[in-house]
Amino acid sequence: MIFLFRILFQIPRERDQLGIVTIPCQQHCKQTCPHTVNRVKTYVRLLSLFVIPVGTMYYTSCSTCKGLQKIDATRAQELEHQLGT
Numbered sequence: 001m002i003f004l005f006r007i008l009f010q011i012p013r014e015r016d017q018l019g020i021v022t023i024p025c026q027q028h029c030k031q032t033c034p035h036t037v038n039r040v041k042t043y044v045r046l047l048s049l050f051v052i053p054v055g056t057m058y059y060t061s062c063s064t065c066k067g068l069q070k071i072d073a074t075r076a077q078e079l080e081h082q083l084g085t
């Protein structure tokens with residue numbers, strides 16, 4: 001039954017690395033160091049025909065402590081602007 005469900009409703013995830021910004025760490029190490037900005041898009045695929053986007057999530061990954069920090073879309077856009085500089 002679960003197998004059938006998996007065929008009918010696949011949940012693919014697409015992970016993009018947007019770039020690297022130097023910001024203070026909000027997690028364990030509290031150091032200002034390079035962070036990777038990542039975007040994860042989640043889709044639901046029905047019968048391999050319809051692909052419905054169900055959400056986008058952003059998070060940063062600290063290069064020092066490897067801590068992951070979930071951020072909202074607004075913050076992600078701010079960081080994306082910093083990538084160019």
Ligand SMILES: [Zn+2]
Pocket residue numbers: 025026027028029030031062063064065066067
């Ligand atoms: Zn850190």
